[in-house]
Amino acid sequence: MRSTAPCPCGSDEPFGRCCLPLHLGECQAETAEQLMRARYSAYAADHLDYVWQTWHPRTRPADLTAEVGLTWTGLEILHTVEGLSGDESGQVEFLAHYLQNSGSGHSAPADAAGTLHERSRFAVRARRWFYVDGELFR
Template sequence: MARRSRQPRRPVRRAPERDCPCGAGGPYDACCGRLHAGDAGADTAEALMRSRYSAFALGDVDYLLRTWHPDTRPARLDLDGGRRWTGLEVLETSGGTAFHSSGTVTFRAHYRDAEGPGAQEETSEFLRLDGAWVYR
């Protein structure tokens, strides 16, 4: 979803008021927007994964770095400005609830770039660190 380069950081885009990019079905401000603003934390690994997808879609590098496990977090993250994220499918989850200390989420993220439409599928690992979910 990202590449490292020395390009200047692009500004964070605002999501439409009517729907959140993560596809959970709610308005951005009541969904991932609360997490991006720091007003709430993700309750589950899936919620964190969805909020991170929305952060990629909106260009919110600060949120992505803030929710990355410190052992694997890059010093810097530059997003591919030519890729537009167009949809998210959660395929499977394992663990990652209030009763777990870790979890995985398998998802497919759809995009469009100069070469046309595409999708990236992966299984991401999440850990609870000091009570908060982080991406590893």
Template sequence: MDELLGSSCPCGSDESYRVCCGPFHRGESQARSAEELMRSRYSAFAHGDADYLFRTWHPRTRPDDVTIDPRITWTGLEVIDSVAGGPDDDRGEVEFKAFFESAGRADSLHERSRFERRAGRWFYLDAREDL
């Protein structure tokens, strides 16, 4: 992962991975909003960081094990809508499209994710994909 630190961040910001989502993945800081957590989770999928995905998944809804399919290449992220999920909220929702390639075919995932803050930290709760 060190070779990726200077590259642009997969979450779509204009920042490098080193200063954008890298600090979250390395445990140096916490997401300040539901959207920031969603973007950092997308970057974790793109970088193959299953440990970060597990750590940021709400304990009530997370699976026993989180794995990342190595046959999927994540190619882009478009945030469509964000509801609540700010510094004064305990819940939030983020709708997005995540673009990927698998088996040489381009595809996308359209999802509205729900997030919950516990003890000052944001966690991914669950998602609705029937949009």
């Protein structure tokens, strides 16, 4: 993803001035919502190392792999609880929209649209925000 492209997180900033500096380790997220947005952008830009690095060590998986054929298409923040600079924890409820490619070739069905609805929990550890876990809604 080009640094001049709109940031996938939905801000009005270019990727290179919004979430990319976090992905590159040039700065740290200051709030739970900023980390949520940066993690979404990392999924969209296939920067899974950032997703893994910002997952709380107590709950993160051994490794992450991208889901083949999945394209993230938009993020909506619905609600936040705490998670501001100076807080020790926070929650962010969001909708993450995606397209799932059903196959390839001329006879393949069209992409299927979907939405992930989650309330994520975040915590500060060593003065940095980390994703802890999330509750999925159906």
